[in-house]
Amino acid sequence: MAIRISATKLLNYGRCPYCYFLRYEAKIEVPQAIYLVFGQAIHQLIASFYRLTPEQQAKRLKRGLTILFPTSKQSAVKLWISLWEDVLKEKNAKRFHNPCKIRFRGKTKTEIEKEKEKYKELGASMIAKYWEDNRNAPPPVAPVERRFTVCAPGRYDVLLVGAIDQIREIPYGSGKWYIVDLKTGWQDYGEEDPRLQFPVHHDYQFTIYSWAFRRIFGKKEAGIIRYPLGWKGKNPITEEKIDKRVLVTPRNEHHYADLAVLIKSFLLSQNKQLFPKITGNHCWYCDYLEICSHPELITSQPIPVSQFDWGKVDIEIIREQLEEVAPLKKFSQPKLL
Numbered sequence: 001m002a003i004r005i006s007a008t009k010l011l012n013y014g015r016c017p018y019c020y021f022l023r024y025e026a027k028i029e030v031p032q033a034i035y036l037v038f039g040q041a042i043h044q045l046i047a048s049f050y051r052l053t054p055e056q057q058a059k060r061l062k063r064g065l066t067i068l069f070p071t072s073k074q075s076a077v078k079l080w081i082s083l084w085e086d087v088l089k090e091k092n093a094k095r096f097h098n099p100c101k102i103r104f105r106g107k108t109k110t111e112i113e114k115e116k117e118k119y120k121e122l123g124a125s126m127i128a129k130y131w132e133d134n135r136n137a138p139p140p141v142a143p144v145e146r147r148f149t150v151c152a153p154g155r156y157d158v159l160l161v162g163a164i165d166q167i168r169e170i171p172y173g174s175g176k177w178y179i180v181d182l183k184t185g186w187q188d189y190g191e192e193d194p195r196l197q198f199p200v201h202h203d204y205q206f207t208i209y210s211w212a213f214r215r216i217f218g219k220k221e222a223g224i225i226r227y228p229l230g231w232k233g234k235n236p237i238t239e240e241k242i243d244k245r246v247l248v249t250p251r252n253e254h255h256y257a258d259l260a261v262l263i264k265s266f267l268l269s270q271n272k273q274l275f276p277k278i279t280g281n282h283c284w285y286c287d288y289l290e291i292c293s294h295p296e297l298i299t300s301q302p303i304p305v306s307q308f309d310w311g312k313v314d315i316e317i318i319r320e321q322l323e324e325v326a327p328l329k330k331f332s333q334p335k336l337l
Protein backbone atom coordinates (compact mmCIF):
# COMPACT_ATOMS: atom_id res chain seq x y z
CA MET A 1 0.00 0.00 0.00
CA ALA A 2 1.44 3.37 -1.02
CA ILE A 3 1.78 6.11 1.60
CA ARG A 4 -0.14 9.27 0.72
CA ILE A 5 1.51 12.56 1.71
CA SER A 6 -0.30 15.83 1.20
CA ALA A 7 1.82 18.64 -0.22
CA THR A 8 0.55 20.95 2.55
CA LYS A 9 1.72 18.58 5.28
CA LEU A 10 5.10 18.08 3.64
CA LEU A 11 5.64 21.82 3.27
CA ASN A 12 4.61 22.34 6.86
CA TYR A 13 7.13 19.68 7.92
CA GLY A 14 9.83 21.33 5.77
CA ARG A 15 9.36 24.65 7.56
CA CYS A 16 9.35 23.20 11.06
CA PRO A 17 8.96 19.48 11.88
CA TYR A 18 7.72 20.31 15.39
CA CYS A 19 4.94 22.48 14.00
CA TYR A 20 3.99 19.59 11.72
CA PHE A 21 3.96 17.29 14.75
CA LEU A 22 1.68 19.57 16.78
CA ARG A 23 -0.77 20.02 13.91
CA TYR A 24 -0.91 16.62 12.25
CA GLU A 25 0.45 14.06 14.71
CA ALA A 26 -0.70 15.45 18.07
CA LYS A 27 -3.75 16.92 16.28
CA ILE A 28 -3.87 19.98 18.53
CA GLU A 29 -6.45 22.44 17.26
CA VAL A 30 -5.55 26.10 17.60
CA PRO A 31 -7.13 29.21 16.07
CA GLN A 32 -5.92 29.93 12.56
CA ALA A 33 -4.24 33.26 11.76
CA ILE A 34 -6.53 35.68 9.97
CA TYR A 35 -4.13 36.17 7.08
CA LEU A 36 -4.32 32.42 6.29
CA VAL A 37 -8.12 32.45 6.41
CA PHE A 38 -8.00 35.53 4.20
CA GLY A 39 -5.68 33.87 1.67
CA GLN A 40 -7.94 30.81 1.41
CA ALA A 41 -11.03 32.99 0.84
CA ILE A 42 -9.31 34.99 -1.92
CA HIS A 43 -8.20 31.77 -3.65
CA GLN A 44 -11.71 30.36 -3.40
CA LEU A 45 -13.26 33.46 -4.94
CA ILE A 46 -10.76 33.72 -7.79
CA ALA A 47 -11.29 30.03 -8.60
CA SER A 48 -15.05 30.73 -8.85
CA PHE A 49 -14.36 33.41 -11.51
CA TYR A 50 -13.73 30.54 -13.96
CA ARG A 51 -16.92 28.63 -13.29
CA LEU A 52 -18.58 29.31 -16.68
CA THR A 53 -18.71 26.45 -19.18
CA PRO A 54 -16.90 26.89 -22.55
CA GLU A 55 -20.32 27.46 -24.22
CA GLN A 56 -21.20 30.20 -21.73
CA GLN A 57 -17.75 31.76 -22.19
CA ALA A 58 -18.21 31.77 -25.99
CA LYS A 59 -21.59 33.54 -25.60
CA ARG A 60 -20.01 36.13 -23.36
CA LEU A 61 -17.22 36.74 -25.87
CA LYS A 62 -19.76 37.26 -28.66
CA ARG A 63 -21.35 39.99 -26.58
CA GLY A 64 -17.97 41.60 -26.01
CA LEU A 65 -17.99 40.70 -22.32
CA THR A 66 -15.39 39.17 -20.08
CA ILE A 67 -15.31 35.39 -19.64
CA LEU A 68 -14.79 35.85 -15.91
CA PHE A 69 -17.94 35.03 -13.93
CA PRO A 70 -18.45 38.58 -12.54
CA THR A 71 -19.20 40.83 -15.51
CA SER A 72 -17.84 43.96 -13.85
CA LYS A 73 -15.21 44.98 -11.33
CA GLN A 74 -17.96 46.21 -9.00
CA SER A 75 -19.74 42.86 -9.00
CA ALA A 76 -16.43 41.06 -8.38
CA VAL A 77 -15.82 43.28 -5.34
CA LYS A 78 -19.40 42.73 -4.14
CA LEU A 79 -18.87 38.98 -4.31
CA TRP A 80 -15.74 39.41 -2.22
CA ILE A 81 -17.46 41.46 0.45
CA SER A 82 -20.28 38.98 0.82
CA LEU A 83 -17.83 36.03 0.93
CA TRP A 84 -15.65 37.75 3.54
CA GLU A 85 -18.68 38.49 5.71
CA ASP A 86 -19.68 34.82 5.45
CA VAL A 87 -16.18 33.64 6.32
CA LEU A 88 -16.18 35.73 9.50
CA LYS A 89 -19.50 34.36 10.76
CA GLU A 90 -18.82 31.84 13.51
CA LYS A 91 -21.56 29.50 12.35
CA ASN A 92 -19.80 29.18 8.96
CA ALA A 93 -16.38 28.62 10.45
CA LYS A 94 -16.11 24.88 9.68
CA ARG A 95 -17.12 25.53 6.08
CA PHE A 96 -14.30 27.94 5.37
CA HIS A 97 -11.47 27.14 7.69
CA ASN A 98 -10.41 24.43 9.99
CA PRO A 99 -9.86 24.73 12.95
CA CYS A 100 -12.90 26.80 13.58
CA LYS A 101 -11.54 29.87 15.38
CA ILE A 102 -9.67 32.79 13.86
CA ARG A 103 -6.60 34.27 15.53
CA PHE A 104 -6.44 38.05 15.33
CA ARG A 105 -3.47 40.26 16.16
CA GLY A 106 -5.68 42.69 18.05
CA LYS A 107 -6.88 41.92 21.55
CA THR A 108 -9.82 44.26 22.11
CA LYS A 109 -13.14 44.12 20.28
CA THR A 110 -12.41 47.41 18.49
CA GLU A 111 -8.98 46.22 17.36
CA ILE A 112 -10.46 42.98 16.04
CA GLU A 113 -13.20 44.83 14.13
CA LYS A 114 -10.55 47.10 12.59
CA GLU A 115 -8.55 44.09 11.52
CA LYS A 116 -11.55 42.45 9.86
CA GLU A 117 -12.22 45.72 8.04
CA LYS A 118 -8.58 46.04 6.96
CA TYR A 119 -8.66 42.58 5.37
CA LYS A 120 -11.99 43.35 3.72
CA GLU A 121 -10.46 46.42 2.07
CA LEU A 122 -7.26 44.59 1.17
CA GLY A 123 -9.30 41.78 -0.37
CA ALA A 124 -11.43 44.26 -2.31
CA SER A 125 -8.33 45.89 -3.81
CA MET A 126 -6.81 42.49 -4.69
CA ILE A 127 -9.99 41.23 -6.31
CA ALA A 128 -10.53 44.48 -8.22
CA LYS A 129 -6.97 44.34 -9.51
CA TYR A 130 -7.16 40.67 -10.46
CA TRP A 131 -10.44 41.23 -12.31
CA GLU A 132 -8.99 44.21 -14.19
CA ASP A 133 -5.74 42.42 -15.10
CA ASN A 134 -7.56 39.26 -16.23
CA ARG A 135 -10.82 40.48 -17.71
CA ASN A 136 -9.58 40.00 -21.28
CA ALA A 137 -7.10 37.22 -20.60
CA PRO A 138 -7.65 33.69 -21.92
CA PRO A 139 -8.89 31.23 -19.28
CA PRO A 140 -6.67 28.61 -17.66
CA VAL A 141 -6.12 25.55 -19.86
CA ALA A 142 -6.90 23.06 -17.07
CA PRO A 143 -9.44 23.20 -14.25
CA VAL A 144 -8.47 25.75 -11.58
CA GLU A 145 -7.26 24.26 -8.31
CA ARG A 146 -6.34 21.16 -10.37
CA ARG A 147 -5.99 18.28 -7.91
CA PHE A 148 -3.19 15.75 -8.32
CA THR A 149 -2.07 12.41 -6.89
CA VAL A 150 1.32 11.39 -8.27
CA CYS A 151 4.25 9.16 -7.28
CA ALA A 152 6.98 10.96 -5.37
CA PRO A 153 10.39 11.41 -7.07
CA GLY A 154 12.27 8.12 -7.05
CA ARG A 155 9.55 6.24 -5.13
CA TYR A 156 6.55 4.25 -6.21
CA ASP A 157 5.49 3.60 -2.61
CA VAL A 158 4.78 7.29 -1.84
CA LEU A 159 2.02 9.37 -3.40
CA LEU A 160 2.04 13.17 -3.32
CA VAL A 161 -1.38 14.78 -3.13
CA GLY A 162 -2.23 18.44 -3.66
CA ALA A 163 -3.70 21.08 -5.98
CA ILE A 164 -2.28 23.60 -8.46
CA ASP A 165 -3.93 27.06 -8.53
CA GLN A 166 -3.96 27.55 -12.31
CA ILE A 167 -2.33 26.32 -15.51
CA ARG A 168 -2.14 28.95 -18.26
CA GLU A 169 -0.94 28.86 -21.84
CA ILE A 170 1.12 31.98 -22.58
CA PRO A 171 0.85 33.22 -25.30
CA TYR A 172 -2.48 31.46 -25.87
CA GLY A 173 -2.10 28.75 -28.54
CA SER A 174 1.71 28.62 -28.22
CA GLY A 175 1.75 25.26 -26.47
CA LYS A 176 3.75 26.81 -23.60
CA TRP A 177 2.01 25.88 -20.37
CA TYR A 178 2.84 27.68 -17.17
CA ILE A 179 1.93 26.76 -13.61
CA VAL A 180 0.48 29.82 -11.85
CA ASP A 181 0.55 30.23 -8.10
CA LEU A 182 -1.38 33.16 -6.64
CA LYS A 183 0.09 34.81 -3.55
CA THR A 184 -1.72 37.05 -1.09
CA GLY A 185 1.33 37.77 1.11
CA TRP A 186 3.25 41.05 1.13
CA GLN A 187 6.55 39.61 -0.13
CA ASP A 188 7.84 40.98 -3.40
CA TYR A 189 10.74 39.06 -4.91
CA GLY A 190 11.31 41.19 -7.97
CA GLU A 191 14.90 42.20 -7.16
CA GLU A 192 17.43 40.72 -9.54
CA ASP A 193 19.82 39.75 -6.76
CA PRO A 194 19.96 35.92 -6.87
CA ARG A 195 20.27 35.80 -3.07
CA LEU A 196 16.96 37.66 -2.67
CA GLN A 197 15.24 35.40 -5.20
CA PHE A 198 16.64 32.19 -3.70
CA PRO A 199 13.51 31.30 -1.64
CA VAL A 200 11.35 31.36 -4.78
CA HIS A 201 13.73 29.40 -6.99
CA HIS A 202 14.10 26.67 -4.38
CA ASP A 203 10.65 26.65 -2.83
CA TYR A 204 9.53 23.03 -2.33
CA GLN A 205 5.94 24.04 -3.08
CA PHE A 206 6.83 24.95 -6.67
CA THR A 207 9.04 21.87 -7.00
CA ILE A 208 6.08 19.67 -6.05
CA TYR A 209 3.86 21.46 -8.60
CA SER A 210 6.43 21.08 -11.35
CA TRP A 211 6.92 17.39 -10.56
CA ALA A 212 3.14 16.79 -10.48
CA PHE A 213 2.59 18.77 -13.72
CA ARG A 214 5.10 16.65 -15.65
CA ARG A 215 3.56 13.42 -14.35
CA ILE A 216 -0.01 14.54 -15.23
CA PHE A 217 0.53 16.19 -18.60
CA GLY A 218 3.60 14.25 -19.77
CA LYS A 219 5.40 17.42 -20.77
CA LYS A 220 7.63 20.05 -19.23
CA GLU A 221 6.06 23.24 -17.93
CA ALA A 222 7.39 26.46 -19.47
CA GLY A 223 7.90 27.84 -15.96
CA ILE A 224 6.17 28.48 -12.66
CA ILE A 225 4.68 31.93 -12.25
CA ARG A 226 4.63 33.44 -8.80
CA TYR A 227 1.77 35.89 -9.22
CA PRO A 228 1.39 38.31 -6.30
CA LEU A 229 -2.09 39.76 -5.82
CA GLY A 230 -2.73 43.37 -4.97
CA TRP A 231 -0.62 46.48 -5.04
CA LYS A 232 2.81 46.98 -3.50
CA GLY A 233 1.91 50.47 -2.28
CA LYS A 234 1.44 54.05 -3.35
CA ASN A 235 3.93 56.65 -4.51
CA PRO A 236 3.84 59.18 -1.62
CA ILE A 237 4.12 62.16 -3.99
CA THR A 238 2.12 61.24 -7.08
CA GLU A 239 -0.28 58.88 -5.24
CA GLU A 240 0.19 56.51 -8.16
CA LYS A 241 -0.23 52.84 -7.25
CA ILE A 242 2.94 50.74 -7.40
CA ASP A 243 2.64 47.28 -8.92
CA LYS A 244 4.11 44.14 -7.40
CA ARG A 245 6.27 41.98 -9.65
CA VAL A 246 5.63 38.58 -11.16
CA LEU A 247 8.52 36.13 -10.96
CA VAL A 248 8.91 33.08 -13.21
CA THR A 249 10.91 30.24 -11.74
CA PRO A 250 12.19 27.04 -13.41
CA ARG A 251 12.62 23.55 -11.96
CA ASN A 252 15.01 20.73 -12.90
CA GLU A 253 16.28 17.37 -11.64
CA HIS A 254 18.37 19.02 -8.88
CA HIS A 255 15.19 20.40 -7.35
CA TYR A 256 13.55 16.96 -7.58
CA ALA A 257 16.57 15.44 -5.82
CA ASP A 258 16.12 17.99 -3.00
CA LEU A 259 12.45 17.06 -2.80
CA ALA A 260 13.32 13.36 -2.62
CA VAL A 261 15.58 14.10 0.37
CA LEU A 262 12.80 16.07 2.08
CA ILE A 263 10.40 13.16 1.61
CA LYS A 264 12.95 10.68 2.92
CA SER A 265 13.54 12.88 5.97
CA PHE A 266 9.78 13.19 6.48
CA LEU A 267 9.36 9.39 6.44
CA LEU A 268 12.31 8.88 8.80
CA SER A 269 10.88 11.45 11.22
CA GLN A 270 7.60 9.57 11.21
CA ASN A 271 9.35 6.31 11.78
CA LYS A 272 11.55 7.56 14.64
CA GLN A 273 9.01 10.08 15.92
CA LEU A 274 11.64 12.83 15.83
CA PHE A 275 10.30 16.30 15.13
CA PRO A 276 12.84 19.04 15.95
CA LYS A 277 11.85 22.66 16.40
CA ILE A 278 13.25 24.90 13.67
CA THR A 279 13.03 28.45 14.95
CA GLY A 280 13.31 31.56 12.81
CA ASN A 281 11.29 34.50 11.54
CA HIS A 282 8.60 32.09 10.34
CA CYS A 283 7.74 31.55 14.04
CA TRP A 284 6.15 35.04 14.05
CA TYR A 285 3.36 33.62 11.90
CA CYS A 286 3.11 30.19 13.50
CA ASP A 287 -0.30 29.30 14.94
CA TYR A 288 1.44 27.02 17.47
CA LEU A 289 3.87 29.56 18.91
CA GLU A 290 2.12 29.77 22.30
CA ILE A 291 2.12 25.98 22.67
CA CYS A 292 5.66 25.63 21.37
CA SER A 293 7.01 28.17 23.87
CA HIS A 294 5.80 26.07 26.79
CA PRO A 295 5.70 26.76 29.72
CA GLU A 296 5.31 30.46 28.96
CA LEU A 297 6.07 33.07 26.35
CA ILE A 298 9.29 34.88 27.23
CA THR A 299 9.67 38.54 26.40
CA SER A 300 12.42 40.96 27.22
CA GLN A 301 12.68 44.69 26.74
CA PRO A 302 14.72 45.48 23.59
CA ILE A 303 17.44 48.12 24.21
CA PRO A 304 18.80 50.44 21.50
CA VAL A 305 22.41 49.43 20.86
CA SER A 306 23.69 52.95 21.66
CA GLN A 307 22.08 52.69 25.10
CA PHE A 308 23.48 49.29 25.89
CA ASP A 309 25.70 49.57 28.98
CA TRP A 310 28.93 47.57 28.83
CA GLY A 311 29.93 48.81 32.30
CA LYS A 312 33.03 50.80 33.34
CA VAL A 313 36.64 49.67 33.11
CA ASP A 314 38.14 48.90 36.49
CA ILE A 315 41.83 48.70 35.74
CA GLU A 316 42.60 47.09 39.09
CA ILE A 317 40.25 44.17 38.53
CA ILE A 318 41.48 43.64 35.00
CA ARG A 319 45.12 43.67 36.14
CA GLU A 320 44.41 41.22 38.95
CA GLN A 321 42.59 38.88 36.62
CA LEU A 322 45.30 38.99 33.98
CA GLU A 323 47.97 38.35 36.59
CA GLU A 324 46.01 35.36 37.88
CA VAL A 325 45.59 33.90 34.41
CA ALA A 326 49.15 34.54 33.22
CA PRO A 327 50.96 31.85 35.27
CA LEU A 328 48.33 29.29 34.21
CA LYS A 329 48.88 30.10 30.56
CA LYS A 330 52.64 30.11 31.07
CA PHE A 331 53.32 33.43 29.43
CA SER A 332 54.87 36.48 31.01
CA GLN A 333 52.55 39.36 31.64
CA PRO A 334 53.77 42.72 30.32
CA LYS A 335 53.50 45.49 32.89
CA LEU A 336 50.18 47.24 32.50
CA LEU A 337 50.94 50.44 34.34
Ligand code: SF4
Pocket residue numbers: 015016018019277278279280282283286287288289292293
Ligand atom coordinates in the same frame (compact mmCIF):
# COMPACT_ATOMS: atom_id res chain seq x y z
S1 SF4 B 1 6.91 28.56 16.93
FE1 SF4 B 1 8.55 28.14 15.48
S2 SF4 B 1 9.70 26.42 16.38
FE2 SF4 B 1 7.70 26.52 17.39
S3 SF4 B 1 6.38 25.11 16.28
FE3 SF4 B 1 6.09 27.14 15.40
S4 SF4 B 1 7.54 27.26 13.70
FE4 SF4 B 1 8.18 25.55 15.00
